[in-house]
Amino acid sequence: MATRMLALLDGSLVDPSTPIVRADDDGVVRGDGVFDALLAANGIARDLDEHLGRLADSAKILALPAPDEAGYRRAVDAVLQAWDWQAEPEAVLRLIQTRGPAGGQGNGYVLAAPLDAATRRERYEGVRVLLLDRGFEGNGIVDLPWLLPGAKSLSYGINMAAKRYAIANGADDVIFVTPSGAILEGPTSSVVLDLDGVLHTPPLDGILRSITIAELLEKAPAAGLEVKVGALTVDDLWRARGAWLLSSGRLIASVNEADGKPLPASPLDGALRRILDVPEA
Amino acid sequence: MATRMLALLDGSLVDPSTPIVRADDDGVVRGDGVFDALLAANGIARDLDEHLGRLADSAKILALPAPDEAGYRRAVDAVLQAWDWQAEPEAVLRLIQTRGPAGGQGNGYVLAAPLDAATRRERYEGVRVLLLDRGFEGNGIVDLPWLLPGAKSLSYGINMAAKRYAIANGADDVIFVTPSGAILEGPTSSVVLDLDGVLHTPPLDGILRSITIAELLEKAPAAGLEVKVGALTVDDLWRARGAWLLSSGRLIASVNEADGKPLPASPLDGALRRILDVPEA
Known part of the structure; x- marks a missing residue:
């Protein structure tokens, strides 16, 4: 090791x-x-x-x-x-x-x-994800403090189980969705979609505050990119020009495939990597 | 200590x-x-x-x-x-x-x-509970294996946070409910209601299989008590003749009060304690 x-x-x-x-x-x-x-x-x-x-x-x-x-x-x-x-x-x-x-x-x-080598490879080659039901609607969780919204607690068992489930089923990672089809986040990442040339990411309800997303929001305007924070659905994913998972370690991974269906590679990928200061492959 | x-x-x-x-x-x-x-x-x-x-x-x-x-x-x-x-x-x-x-x-x-002394006291004197929204509907969780339904995982952070929230707000324990008002379980216990002389407990969807409940189901008939497993709502709690939290350590605690409203003491309390072989106070 x-x-x-x-x-x-x-x-x-x-x-x-x-x-x-x-x-x-x-x-x-x-x-x-x-x-x-x-x-x-x-x-x-x-x-x-x-x-x-x-x-x-x-x-x-x-x-x-x-x-x-x-x-x-x-x-x-x-x-x-x-x-x-x-x-x-x-x-x-x-x-x-x-x-x-x-x-x-x-x-x-x-x-x-x-x-690790697999994570590094995903940064440059992208990931296949499964859309997995997180079991709850995100809206309103922020008002239930006993559910620890916004905290990175050590109780990460479900996140790990979801990743294991994805790998056991031929994928690399997960996007959690709500029972009604809203997009939440990955087990260890945040979701960004390219919808008609504008970047979109879900609001902070039922999901963790992402430092990488904060960096994106701060730096995107100077790079001429618009980023909107608002509710996203699985239908948005299917019509997106591209999708990514952002996180602090892997930094970025394009979503090549969701539930076995191929997703396009967004023309904004390079700009996004420059904004996030992702090292060259 | x-x-x-x-x-x-x-x-x-x-x-x-x-x-x-x-x-x-x-x-x-x-x-x-x-x-x-x-x-x-x-x-x-x-x-x-x-x-x-x-x-x-x-x-x-x-x-x-x-x-x-x-x-x-x-x-x-x-x-x-x-x-x-x-x-x-x-x-x-x-x-x-x-x-x-x-x-x-x-x-x-x-x-x-x-x-501990507080837990022992709760066994004999009962508990005040808060009804806290668990953020999800229980039905269907059993079909989402990545949420680890039925497993006692070490990721107990939310259960602990809920107990802390109850204690900080003048109660002793918690009954988790769904957004639509179904009764789930306590953070470390199962719920039993006395409805018109019949004991009721929620089905195993979104909640943990309880060994104490299994014991109750097995031994109640011989003691002349009927136990039904089926969906329960907060309205059922308000009309109950009594309610208890069952668990492996405390064994049993009657629910004296929920969200500040007093609940009656069921006439079946003594029979239930005998079935579960609860030591005398």
Whole structure:
């Protein structure tokens, strides 16, 4: 296996095979904690401030103590310094904070792993997706705080199961849809459609706030691209000039196929990659 | 804090403050794993076979290797032998299996903690609940395997958040309902209503298979009680002669109040407790 790194919040590096989490940490026992993930390329962590900000937001939604921001910066720096960027030019960094055992301290740390070859290939060659029913209508979830809308919690079991289901059924990834056919998001990505030359992405109800989408919204106007945030349906996907999944690690993947039906390659693909500063293949 | 125990699948006991889980175990990083929980009283584990069976079912739904049943029995036996039943006559045992790090082995173990005083009090004095929207209609979830219907996965973040929300708002527990007002389940319990002298509980769609409900269904006829499985609504709750939450640790708690409105105490309460073999207060 390629090199992985584990950094603690005091800035020390620990062999990842050394257990550091208690068996009774609610992070394990109940998936109770928060995380964020970002890409580091050639020694530089992308959008670290934004990811630390979202980690803090997630912690607040889960009523966890504020994450030790300085500690996460120390841990990220330790990884950036020690990583072999010649051998592995891109690394995915996961910032993790567990709730801890009842009455005890949570665990905060940073994990680093090389961007794996399959993910890298998807960035440049695209993905086949399945449209999977997420079981709920997105609208209104934002008003139900006990469902943790907007938080990246450690309880990612359904997202992982959906990806496994896609792979077991000849696809690479998933777009979650609602029972009535609205487009939500991927298990670890956000959806963008090209509708008649305008980029569209769903509103933040029932889905996670995406840092890559925020970057797109900020930078698109200067590049002459219009981006609209609004409800999208599966019918929109079928009539789109192209579709993408955006995320912090893979950055972008064009959707080549959905439920076995081919989708066109949008003429805006190159412009989108330049806006998001996606490395050349 | 009261004594807690950690037993590994080889039957050894380990100090729970010793970290045994890797930081990169998907059980932590993604809440990816399964668990089950049961009560042990005075040296005897209740329904151990059924809980091991459900753990195996959960693992199958998550495409995990079959749990080491003999190992879990060794770990449970180690706890039952070492526990001080005089000091703490009831213990909650959690059987846990994580997916492990990418390409590595998962972690299997048993945690034991005393049944806490608040939970014990709820068993005999009842609970105040909030009715919280679960965000989805239950019907049809059973046909969406990527949502892991029927599995007790480690991704319990929403269940924990719902309980925190209830406690922060002057209640003790939660009954999840659908947007259209159907009754689902509690975050860690199943719902039973007394409607005109017949016990009712919702069908297994969008909710977890309960071992306590199975016990009720099996034993009620001999005690002269009828139990029906069928869709229930919030209106049914308001017209019920009584309501309970059933679970493996607390066993039973009558619902005294829902969304601030008092509910009656069913005349079937005593019979139900005898059927479920609930210890005297």
